[in-house]
Amino acid sequence: MKRSRTAGAGEAAGDGGxxxxxxxxxxxxxxxxxxxxxxxxxxxxxLWLVDSRGLTGADAGLVVGAAILANRAGGVLLVPLIHxxxxxxxxxxxxxGAAVAFAVLGAGLRLPxxxxxxxxxxxxxxxxMATTAMKAQVAAFxxxxxxxxxxxxxxxVNAGSAVGPVIGGALLEWHTGWLPLAAAxxxxxxxxxxxxxxxxxxxxxxxxxxxxxxxxxxxxxxxEKGRGRWLPQRPFVAFSLLVCGTWxxxxxxxxxxPAYLGDAxxxxxxxxxxxxNAVLVVALQVPVSALSRRVLSRPHAxxxxxxxxxNVILAAAxxLFAFGRTGGLGLILAAMVLFTLSELVWSPLxxxxxxxxxxxxxxxxAYALAGVAWGxxxxxxxxxxxxxxxxxxxxxxxxxxxxxxxxxxxxALLTGLAMSWSGRRRTPGTPLSGHERNSxxxxxxxxxxxxxxxxxxxxxxx
Numbered sequence: 318m319k320r321s322r323t324a325g326a327g328e329a330a331g332d333g334g335x336x337x338x339x340x341x342x343x344x345x346x347x348x349x350x351x352x353x354x355x356x357x358x359x360x361x362x363x364l365w366l367v368d369s370r371g372l373t374g375a376d377a378g379l380v381v382g383a384a385i386l387a388n389r390a391g392g393v394l395l396v397p398l399i400h401x402x403x404x405x406x407x408x409x410x411x412x413x414g415a416a417v418a419f420a421v422l423g424a425g426l427r428l429p430x431x432x433x434x435x436x437x438x439x440x441x442x443x444x445x446m447a448t449t450a451m452k453a454q455v456a457a458f459x460x461x462x463x464x465x466x467x468x469x470x471x472x473x474v475n476a477g478s479a480v481g482p483v484i485g486g487a488l489l490e491w492h493t494g495w496l497p498l499a500a501a502x503x504x505x506x507x508x509x510x511x512x513x514x515x516x517x518x519x520x521x522x523x524x525x526x527x528x529x530x531x532x533x534x535x536x537x538x539x540x541e542k543g544r545g546r547w548l549p550q551r552p553f554v555a556f557s558l559l560v561c562g563t564w565x566x567x568x569x570x571x572x573x574x575p576a577y578l579g580d581a582x583x584x585x586x587x588x589x590x591x592x593x594n595a596v597l598v599v600a601l602q603v604p605v606s607a608l609s610r611r612v613l614s615r616p617h618a619x620x621x622x623x624x625x626x627x628n629v630i631l632a633a634a635x636x637l638f639a640f641g642r643t644g645g646l647g648l649i650l651a652a653m654v655l656f657t658l659s660e661l662v663w664s665p666l667x668x669x670x671x672x673x674x675x676x677x678x679x680x681x682x683a684y685a686l687a688g689v690a691w692g693x694x695x696x697x698x699x700x701x702x703x704x705x706x707x708x709x710x711x712x713x714x715x716x717x718x719x720x721x722x723x724x725x726x727x728x729a730l731l732t733g734l735a736m737s738w739s740g741r742r743r744t745p746g747t748p749l750s751g752h753e754r755n756s757x758x759x760x761x762x763x764x765x766x767x768x769x770x771x772x773x774x775x776x777x778x779x
Contacts, residue, residue, distance in 0.1 A: 343513035345473045351412060352477025354503030355444055357485035358496060359384065366433060369493050376430035380437045387441030389692030392449035393685040400681060404450045405516040409508060411447025415440050416504035423497030453680040454516055456672035463672060467665035468606035472599055479595030549686060550676035557687050560667055561694035562732035563628060566635050566725035568698030570656055573721060574638060577706040581642045590653050597657040605661040621737040623662055628733030631659040632726040639722035640714050
């Protein structure tokens with residue numbers, strides 16, 4: 318990969334220059350357009366299959382479920398292929414595969430239900446491959462730029478997920494047959510941005526991979542290092558599972574809230590609420606992340622402080638949503654502002670921490686496994702929340718329908734407390750995080766200058 322500037326060490330990623338605005342722009346364009354394509358189709362896929370392709374509601378639901386499952390958890394199945402191709406080539410292959418799958422979906426074919434299911438799953442898998450590889454690319458940035466990179470990705474995801482449903486809704490009214498084709502075109506736009514992404518097209522050679530594995534703390538023989546790429550260690554497992562509480566709370570807002578509010582808020586007003594989230598993320602993600610980096614640069618408890626604050630704000634937002642049935646649109650908008658402020662902190666922070674805590678896992682495997690855990694937590698939260706809020710009964714804030722919001726708020730608080738303790742506690746032999754290493758960059762000892770961000774996909778730093 319091309320080199321990026323660090324605080325006192327070069328990134329052996331290519332030519333030694335700083336991470337350029339062109340590379341960051343390519344990341345944003347690729348991520349935003351691919352998300353716009355996916356979300357142009359996903360909210361309307363079931364309706365499109367029933368109305369335009371004659372599927373039953375049950376079959377259409379299976380197809381939509383296959384697309385979501387493949388997109389959320391499919392990356393873990395593709396880790397060996399990503400390792401073989403390399404990160405940049407995997408991003409390109411993922412976008413190309415998604416474009417082909419969506420083009421076939423919109424080709425006017427008449428297929429049985431399982432044929433549509435396979436195509437939808439292939440689209441989801443292809444996008445999962447591109448997303449996993451792109452996150453691994455960002456994780457290879459120097460520690461002082463890693464959080465910034467994930468912040469830009471989070472901003473791009475929100476921009477794409479806001480624009481996509483607008484495109485899809487317009488096409489449904491104008492020309493339904495063009496719905497999947499629009500997603501294919503957007504994925505081709507993302508593919509066109511791939512050459513400008515950081516990194517080389519070819520994967521690292523085996524000798525260099527072995528050197529990177531040794532430099533990353535993988536002791537023992539080659540077999541041990543190979544197993545280390547796949548076996549998560551305790552800090553990574555603990556982190557990935559503890560922050561699932563945040564994802565359960567997230568699900569109550571993005572997956573359950575429309576069902577919970579029901580007729581209390583019009584569809585137009587509900588769209589305004591979610592548009593507000595997307596606009597705030599695009600407008601505030603960069604300055605909020607700059608503030609987060611300043612907090613993280615503190616030698617002690619920077620991460621714990623950020624996680625606690627983000628989850629406390631998230632808990633307050635979820636509780637306000639519980640009052641949404643009776644509190645009116647103003648209260649719901651205020652809750653969404655708080656929710657967004659929380660998301661601006663924890664979303665890129667969690668992604669960056671996967672790289673910090675992965676241990677001997679390859680970067681690609683770490684993001685794939687974390688995606689499975691967090692996707693499962695969101696899915697479980699959405700299933701349980703929807704199950705409770707749609708039950709007939711009272712609509713009060715203390716009714717069983719509001720129970721998912723009280724429970725999610727408690728989970729968010731517990732997650733914040735657990736992460737606060739994790740941020741303060743350091744066991745012997747635990748490596749310093751990238752931001753802690755930067756704060757101690759005045760010390761040129763090997764312990765402080767060591768960088769654990771190397772991966773089998775990247776050459777070792779000089």
